[in-house]
Structures are given as C-alpha cells and as structure tokens.
Amino acid sequence: MAQLDYGDIEIRTDDPLAKSIREKINKLRFNPIRNSQYTIFRVPSYIREINKNFYEPRIVSIGPYHHGGAHLKAMEEQKWHYAHKLLTENPDVTLDMYLKELRELENAARRCYYERIEMCSDEFVTMLLLDSVFIIQVVVNWSFRGDEDIEDIVYDIPWNVPLIKSDLLMLENQIPFFIMEKVFELFSTRDEGLSCSSPPNSDTMSDDQESEQEKASLFDVLVGFLEHGNESFEIPGPNNSYDHLLHFYYERYMSVQDFPIKCYRNSLLKKLKEKKVFTSLSSSLKRFTMRKDCGLIPTKRPAPRMIPCATELKEAGIAFKRSKSKSIFDVNFSSGVLQIPYIPVEENTRPRIMNLIAFEQCSRQKGRPLTSYAVLMDCIINTPRDVLILQQRGIIENKLADEGEAAMFFNQLRYCSYLDYDEHHLAGLFGEVKKYCESKWQKYRAKLCRDYFNSPWAILSFFAAVLLLFLTAIQSVYGVLGYYQQHH
Numbered sequence: 265m266a267q268l269d270y271g272d273i274e275i276r277t278d279d280p281l282a283k284s285i286r287e288k289i290n291k292l293r294f295n296p297i298r299n300s301q302y303t304i305f306r307v308p309s310y311i312r313e314i315n316k317n318f319y320e321p322r323i324v325s326i327g328p329y330h331h332g333g334a335h336l337k338a339m340e341e342q343k344w345h346y347a348h349k350l351l352t353e354n355p356d357v358t359l360d361m362y363l364k365e366l367r368e369l370e371n372a373a374r375r376c377y378y379e380r381i382e383m384c385s386d387e388f389v390t391m392l393l394l395d396s397v398f399i400i401q402v403v404v405n406w407s408f409r410g411d412e413d414i415e416d417i418v419y420d421i422p423w424n425v426p427l428i429k430s431d432l433l434m435l436e437n438q439i440p441f442f443i444m445e446k447v448f449e450l451f452s453t454r455d456e457g458l459s460c461s462s463p464p465n466s467d468t469m470s471d472d473q474e475s476e477q478e479k480a481s482l483f484d485v486l487v488g489f490l491e492h493g494n495e496s497f498e499i500p501g502p503n504n505s506y507d508h509l510l511h512f513y514y515e516r517y518m519s520v521q522d523f524p525i526k527c528y529r530n531s532l533l534k535k536l537k538e539k540k541v542f543t544s545l546s547s548s549l550k551r552f553t554m555r556k557d558c559g560l561i562p563t564k565r566p567a568p569r570m571i572p573c574a575t576e577l578k579e580a581g582i583a584f585k586r587s588k589s590k591s592i593f594d595v596n597f598s599s600g601v602l603q604i605p606y607i608p609v610e611e612n613t614r615p616r617i618m619n620l621i622a623f624e625q626c627s628r629q630k631g632r633p634l635t636s637y638a639v640l641m642d643c644i645i646n647t648p649r650d651v652l653i654l655q656q657r658g659i660i661e662n663k664l665a666d667e668g669e670a671a672m673f674f675n676q677l678r679y680c681s682y683l684d685y686d687e688h689h690l691a692g693l694f695g696e697v698k699k700y701c702e703s704k705w706q707k708y709r710a711k712l713c714r715d716y717f718n719s720p721w722a723i724l725s726f727f728a729a730v731l732l733l734f735l736t737a738i739q740s741v742y743g744v745l746g747y748y749q750q751h752h
Contacts, residue, residue, distance in 0.1 A: 303507035304329075304438045305378045305626045314679060318618040321431040323424065326395045328381050328388070329436045339428075342417065343394040346401040350451065357450045365446050366392050376440045376507070395439050396447040399509070402428060403489040429490070430615050435622045438508035448482045486512060510623050514634075567691040568698040571643045574650040577602065580701045586658040593633045595640060597693050600700060604654070609670050610663035617677060625681050631689035638677035640690055645674040 306329060307319045324339035325331050351359055366389050373392060374381050381388060405416050418424050431437055490513055506512040571577070574584065587594055587603040596603045607613075617638075624634050645651055648667030651674075654660040655667070662670045685691065 301375045302378045303376045303440065303511070304435075305622075306436055307622050311622075311679065314676065318615045319434060319436060319622070321434060321437045323427040324398070324431050324437075326399065326432065326437045327439045328377065328383055328391060329379070331383075331391055339398070340394075343398045345417075346397050347394055350397055350401065354451075354453070357453060362393055362447065362450060363389060365450065366443070369440075369443060369446060373440050373443055392439060392443050393447070396444050397451075399432065399439075399444060400448055400451055400485075403485045406489040407485060426612055430612050433490075433510050433513055433616055433619055435510060435619045435626070438510055441506040441508050441512065444509070445482060452482075487516070510619060511627075514620055514623055567686050568694050569685045571640075571694055571697045572701060573646040574644045574653045575647070577644065577697070577701070578653060582697070582700065584654060584657040584659060592637055593689065595637065595690060595693060597696050597700075602697065604659045606659060606661070608661045608663060609673060614673055614676075621677065621681055631687065632681075632683055633689040635678060635681050635683050636689035636691075638674075638681065639683055639688070640693075641674045642678050645671050647671060 304327065312319050321330050321333070321336060323336065325333055325336045330336065351357075367385075370385060370389055370392075374388070383391065401416075402418060405419065418428065486509070506515065572580065578584070581600055583601045585601050585603045587596065587605040589605050592605045592607055594605055617634075621634055621638055624632050645654070648671055651660060651662060651667040651670045655662055660670065664670050664673065685694075
C-alpha cells in the first residue's frame with residue numbers, strides 16, 4: 265500500500281480519516297499561524313457574560329465580529345448615506361479607486377483578525393469601505409457640529425455621540441488602522457482644509473513630507489473626536505503606527521510610556537536569547553536549569569499580591585492625595601502619602617476601561633500598566649466607605665448611583681486578567697505600601713493620631729492634659745523642695 269511522506273509523519277492514502285487530517289494539515293502549511301499578525305481579538309465568552317454591554321456594540325458595528333446585528337441596522341443605513349455623500353462630493357475619486365486600494369489590502373486585513381473571517385471577498389471589502397467611511401465622516405463632522413450647513417443625523421440626536429464613541433473603542437469592534445489611513449488618504453484629497461495646520465507650499469514639499477501632512481490630518485481629527493473634557497491627547501508623530509482605533513486611544517490618551525519594569529534577567533540570559541538557545545521545550549528546561557545553577561532564580565521575598573483597602577490604609581497612617589498628573593498610571597507612594605491621579609467614574613467610563621484592559625491582555629505591553637492600576641484600585645476599594653475616602657480627597661468623582669455601585673465597578677476591573685505580580689508596573693509600590701503598613705512604629709503613630717489628633721477639640725484636649733500633667737509635676741517638685749527645706 266502506497267504511503268506519502270508528510271514531514272516526519274507517514275499517512276496511509278487509503279484511510280479516509282488520514283486524508284481528512286492531511287488536507288487540514290496541508291492548509292496550515294500554506295497558511296501558517298503568525299501570532300504577531302493578530303491585532304483584533306475577541307473577549308473570552310466567560311468574561312463577556314459578566315456584562316455584555318461592556319464588550320458588545322450598542323449602536324454601530326465596526327468590523328466583522330458583530331456585523332449584521334439586528335439592533336445595529338439603523339447605523340448600517342447611515343453608513344450607506346455617508347458613502348453616497350463621499351462619492352458625490354468628490355467625483356474625482358471614484359468608487360473603483362477605493363475598491364482597488366482595499367482589494368490590495370484585503371488579505372493583510374483578514375490576517376489581523378484572531379478568528380477566521382468567513383465573509384466572501386466582496387462582502388468583506390464592502391464592509392471595510394463602509395466602516396472606514398463611517399468612522400472618518402463621524403470624526404470629521406465632529407469638527408463642524410452645530411454648523412447649519414452640515415446635516416448629519418448622528419449629531420442631530422444627542423445620545424448618538426456618546427454611544428458611538430463607546431462602540432468605536434471596543435476591542436471586538438475594530439478594523440485595521442491602515443485601512444482607515446488608506447481611505448482617508450483618498451478622502452482627504454477633496455479638501456486640503458481638513459488639516460489643522462496650514463499646509464506648506466506643495467512645490468517645496470517632498471513625497472515623505474506630503475505623506476506626513478496627510479497622516480497628521482487623520483490623527484488630528486481623531487484626537488478632536490476622542491478627547492473628553494480636560495483629558496488631553498498627545499499629538500503623535502509621523503513614525504507612530506497603530507493596529508486599530510482602540511490601540512490609538514490606548515497609546516495616546518492613556519499616555520503610555522516605556523515604564524521601567526523590574527525583571528530578573530542578566531547579561532548571560534540576554535546573550536543566550538540572542539543566540540536563539542531558547543527555541544524549544546528542551547532548551548526552555550535548560551534555561552531553567554542554568555538560571556537555578558547560576559543563582560538567577562530570585563530568592564528574595566516576592567512582591568505582595570494584595571495591599572489593604574483605603575479604610576485600613578488610613579488607619580495605618582497612610583494619607584491619600586490627588587496627583588497633578590493626567591496619566592492614571594502615575595501613582596506614587598512616598599513618606600506615607602499615596603498619590604493617585606483623578607478619575608471620573610461614569611457610565612461611559614466602565615466599558616472604555618474594561619476594553620482597554622482587554623486590549624492590554626492581548627498586547628505585549630510591558631508591565632501591563634492599566635491592569636496593574638486596576639489591581640491597585642480593586643485592592644484599595646472594597647466598600648462604599650473606601651470610595652468615600654477617595655472622593656473626599658478628590659481622587660474619584662463618582663457619577664454613578666451611589667458609592668456601592670462605584671465600588672462594584674472597581675472590583676470588576678481586573679476580573680480574569682492576568683498579571684505577573686513580581687514584575688508589573690506597580691509591583692514596587694505594592695511592596696513599599698505593605699512594608700509601611702507592617703511597621704510597628706507607623707502603627708503606633710497612626711493610633712496616636714487617630715485617637716488623640718482626629719479633631720481640633722481632641723488636639724486641644726490632648727495638649728491641655730499634657731499641660732496639666734506638666735503643671736502637676738512642677739507642683740510636686742516644688743512641694744518636695746519645700747518639705748526638704750523645712751526639715752533641713
């Protein structure tokens with residue numbers, strides 16, 4: 265019986281099951297898995313079940329995961345209106361030109377999705393066109409909202425805007441950023457005035473400079489649409505690249521920096537990594553053995569997984585202070601003072617932060633700063649009393665029904681999110697707070713302040729008692745001296 269070689273495996277050709285398996289393996293050979301290309305993921309179902317409203321769009325679908333939802337049909341109609349408006353206002357850029365560019369990017373776009381997209385080519389390209397046009401028209405029209413010459417049903421209905429903003433920042437509701445860039449590149453040719461700055465003389469601009477000008481225009485309109493109140497974005501430079509709109513929001517709005525993460529590595533491990541020693545299970549076992557033999561496995565006390573809640577921290581003598589930083593990652597602890605940046609807690613805050621954490625879990629962000637922040641807030645907020653303490657210090661502005669609902673929100677933030685407790689962004693802070701709380705001297709000092717200095721009247725009473733004790737001591741001394749003088 266004939267046999268065919270498939271790598272190191274021999275499969276009998278007359279076995280139906282073997283044929284089926286071989287066909288699937290052959291497909292994988294020509295479509296290898298490349299984890300680095302996946303940028304748009306789904307939230308695990310058991311996490312989504314906590315509250316579907318956090319992860320599923322409520323008014324508009326972007327991308328294939330929620331395409332065709334029955335409750336999203338109204339905005340699907342609006343997408344076609346936007347496409348009609350785009351093509352009629354700029355006849356120089358034809359529909360064929362848009363489709364040609366998107367078809368060239370179709371395979372790259374499909375590879376961005378973690379799940380296989382079953383849509384046919386025409387349907388997928390149509391979706392990319394309509395969704396990208398919708399996003400661009402919405403963010404551009406935001407700059408002209410209130411203008412009588414601009415008619416847009418999206419902005420005519422007030423509740424549309426916050427819902428659309430929330431939906432556009434959901435992990436499962438994304439299209440690749442390079443698709444938006446390409447469509448905007450064609451879209452922006454109709455009006456140079458879209459740029460926030462006056463365009464330089466085109467005769468003196470190089471091709472690269474012109475490309476940068478177009479990119480700046482796209483970034484500017486996105487920033488204008490996504491910014492909230494006093495929360496500001498950092499305008500990105502021309503060399504920045506983003507996977508999708510949520511990634512753009514994460515990097516710019518959250519002001520993510522390359523935080524110094526404390527890792528247990530040294531030059532030997534780096535050299536071994538550069539030589540690609542650790543490329544298999546056996547080499548990974550060797551790595552562990554070498555780390556152990558060389559003393560590279562950390563033997564010091566691991567970072568604490570938890571810290572006390574705000575009420576207990578206050579009783580331990582730790583004070584809370586609102587940080588002046590606009591980045592919620594900028595949490596500091598020094599001299600018994602825990603500084604935490606301001607955060608508003610409202611209905612739109614919850615899905616936004618939950619999706620940012622979900623994105624961080626799927627990304628390669630070092631230290632997972634947002635997840636680390638979520639763990640911190642979950643630790644220090646257990647009860648409504650904890651929320652009230654942070655409210656009084658101006659750290660939290662609670663716009664929910666009550667403090668209990670706010671406490672529940674912070675307790676849900678880190679649900680089912682992975683964190684390396686020894687190397688996360690706030691690991692050092694956790695250790696410092698825990699050490700401070702375990703100090704006996706700090707406990708005694710906190711008890712003294714709590715029992716005798718908790719109000720102006722208590723302070724006056726304490727000093728009055730000390731003064732009375734002092735005067736009594738002086739009286740006793742004079743009495744002893746008088747008695748001594750009389751008898752001598």
